[in-house]
Amino acid sequence: MPHHDTIVVGAGVAGLTAARLLAAEGRDVIVLEARDRVGGRVVxxxxxxxxxxxxxxxxxGVNGSPVAAAAEALGxxxxxxxxxxYQPDSRPIAHYGPDGARLSDAQARAYVADIHAVDATLVEVIDRSSPDASYRDVTEAALAAQEWDDTRTQRVREYLEHRSEEQYGAWIEDLAAHGLDDDAIDxxxxxxxDGYDRLPRRLAEGLDVRLTHVVSRIDWSDDVSVTTDHGTFHANRAIVTVPVGVLQSADFVISPQLPEPVSTALGRLSMxxxxxxxxxxxxxxxxxxxxxxxxxxxxxxxxxxxxxxxxxxxxxxxxxxxxxxxxxxxxxxxxxxxxxxxxxxxxxxxxxxxxxxxxxxxxxxxxDPWARGSYAYMTLGSTTSDHDDLATPIGDVLHLAGEATWTDDPATVSAAMLSGHRAAERVLGRSVPIPSAWRDL
Ligand SMILES: Cc1cc2nc3c(=O)[nH]c(=O)nc-3n(C[C@H](O)[C@H](O)[C@H](O)COP(=O)(O)OP(=O)(O)OC[C@H]3O[C@@H](n4cnc5c(N)ncnc54)[C@H](O)[C@@H]3O)c2cc1C
Missing domain, CATH: 3.90.660.10 (Polyamine Oxidase; Chain A, domain 2)
Known part of the structure; x- marks a missing residue:
């Protein structure tokens, strides 16, 4: 097997972005992908x-989004x-009460105002919360401060439960207090x-992507060996973009084991x-x-x-x-x-x-064995920096990337793209503009 400059594991948006940026700089890069298609969780x-x-x-939120810039450039x-x-009011919403009757405009306005009142105090409550507090703990404290009656409190409590579920796919008591800190739309x-998959399909054009290559093991020291069901591949460096659920599984061995702070960060995230x-x-x-x-x-x-x-x-x-x-x-x-x-x-x-x-x-x-959930959320005890910690370079040869490794807006396609950009820059040892990933398409 030839010795490559860089192996990228995973042909989702993170892996494809990294691979394109490296290829644009003339690097010999291959992408190993378990599925029979590119795109990962964009399908x-x-x-x-x-x-x-x-x-x-x-x-x-399209403002400043690299995904919006790429999508626009790609037509x-x-x-x-x-x-x-899960915004309560940015666009018209038909709110139905517990009895199944639609709320009047005035009732809906009062309900939404209550949500904003709680949100206004929540930031400070979260800032003061203990390290192992849940999103339930902080939202309950913010609700109690309002001194409302039970019915009024309950309908906002329920909204907050649903927000935790719909934004992070997690029950409110399992999500860290800081688990929705990034919840801002710009x-x-x-x-x-016409389908989101056009983005990864275009990004994959011209790249050496090896589909149906299941990676089971990565050995790293001075360089990297990647074991697949089609043989072992060697490279100077690897960028690994598989989801957190795959990284945590016994089917995906990294040897030597992930060092600190990467391993602790990984242990505090969950699909x-x-x-x-x-x-x-x-x-x-x-x-x-x-x-x-x-x-x-x-x-x-x-x-x-x-x-x-x-x-x-x-x-x-x-x-x-x-x-x-x-x-x-x-x-x-x-x-x-x-x-x-x-x-x-x-x-x-x-x-x-x-x-x-x-x-x-x-x-x-x-x-789905190659995803094991939709995206990662912060379990109790997790801090927002766990995302970036997960991407700490390992021995200068191994770099983790993917949605869960980006602090600002994890669990998104933008996070995946930005993390792929960061990993490529770390491999190159210098900055490259992110639009280089789609400039030639
Ligand atoms: C239902 C759902 C709804 C979502 N909604 C939104 C949304 O509206 N907006 C938004 O911005 N984000 C959304 N997301 C999140 C977004 O899709 C992801 O954050 C993003 O696509 C992740 O990209 P990635 O490159 O980090 O990971 P992935 O896309 O998962 O790429 C990783 C790749 O690694 C491959 N792989 C895994 N294991 C192996 C192995 N052993 N060997 C080789 N390859 C392997 C996988 O097949 C995959 O192709 C949603 C996700 C889901 C599932």
Whole structure:
């Protein structure tokens, strides 16, 4: 086997970005990828002549986003869809009360004002929190400070639970107090009517990507050996972009073991439980001119938010999420069972107008061996710096990259791209502009 300059493990956005930047500098780089496709957690299903993003959908704020810059340069169509970040009010939302009746505008305004009141105090409460505090602990402290009655408190508490689940796929008591610190949206959010996968597919063009190469072992000392089911590859350096769940598994051995602070950081992150459910209908039965339908109360414990994607393809479409406990509980359910359960909830709100969906798409990231969940979240005791610590260069030959290694906005495609850029710069030993990754495409 030839000795390469750099081996990149994983052909997701982090790995492809790193590989492109190195290749643009004339480095001999190969990418080893377990799947039979590139893109990793950016993947578009095109069955039934429909375009369905099964992994990432959104750019959570286009201002300053390298993903938005790349998408624009690559001519990818984008469609504004702000409220992806579980915002309560940036765009029109139909809020339904626990009894299934839609809140009046005044009621909705009062509810949203309560959410903002809690959020306004939350930052300071989080700053003062103990190192092992949960997101539940800090939100309870912020709620108690409001001195509201039980009903008023409960509906904001429930919103905060759902925010933890929908943003991080984690139950509020399992998420670190700082687990949503990065939860800021800068600019409009957008989605991709022609599919997000165009980004990784374009980034892969011209690269030496070896698909269906499952990496099982990485030995590092002065240089690196990477063992796959197609033999062992050698290089001066490696950039490893596999998800945290793969890094933590016994099927992926790194020898010698990861040193500090990398190993502690890795131990404090965990893959989440977060699945998407897309329902297409023959006719549109829900409220006009809203981006989202939200249901409050115990009936909305699992299915509480439906995103109206109709405008994307002119097909009546709702997207909801099984997030956190709902994803764990429905992990072994069939697509039909999940669709029936979601439709039952919709019928509470819209009655017999709710038809049987014509098409259903449900993801299964929890059982995907190359992802082991959708993205990483901070468990109790974790600090935001764990993300960057995970990317600490190892012996100057091994670099971890990927969404979980970026502190500013982890769990996103931007984080993946920025972490790939950082890893490439560390291998090169100097700065390179990130647009070099798509300049020649
Ligand atoms: C359901 C869902 C919804 C999401 N929504 C959004 C969103 O709206 N907006 C957003 O910005 N982000 C979203 N994300 C997160 C985003 O998709 C990821 O943060 C990003 O794509 C991660 O890129 P990556 O390169 O770090 O990892 P990956 O894309 O996972 O790439 C890692 C690669 O390593 C490969 N690999 C794994 N194990 C091995 C092995 N043993 N040998 C060889 N190769 C291996 C994998 O197959 C994969 O291709 C979502 C993710 C999911 C799953």
């Amino acid at each position: 578009t299903d095109r069955r039934f002549q429909l375009v369905t993003d099964m992994g990432a959908s959104w750019i959570h 990818m169509r984008m469609s504004e869809f702000t409220v992806g970040g 600019g409009d959010e957008v989605v991709f009517p 989440n439980a977060f699945e998407k459910v897309f329902l297409r209908f023959r006719t549109r039965f829900w409220d006009e001119d809203v981006y989202v339908i939200r249901q409050q109360g115990p009936e909305g414990r699992w299915w509480h938010s439906w995103y109206d994607l109709t405008d994307l393809h002119d097909t009546p479409t709702l997207l909801t999420f099984a997030a956190g406990p709902a994803a764990e509980a429905t992990r072994d359910w069939s697509e039909d069972e999940i669709a029936r359960s979601v439709v039952d909830q919709l019928r509470r709100l819209y009655g017999a107008a709710v038809e049987t969906p014509t098409h259903v798409h449900v993801t299964d990231w929890q059982d």
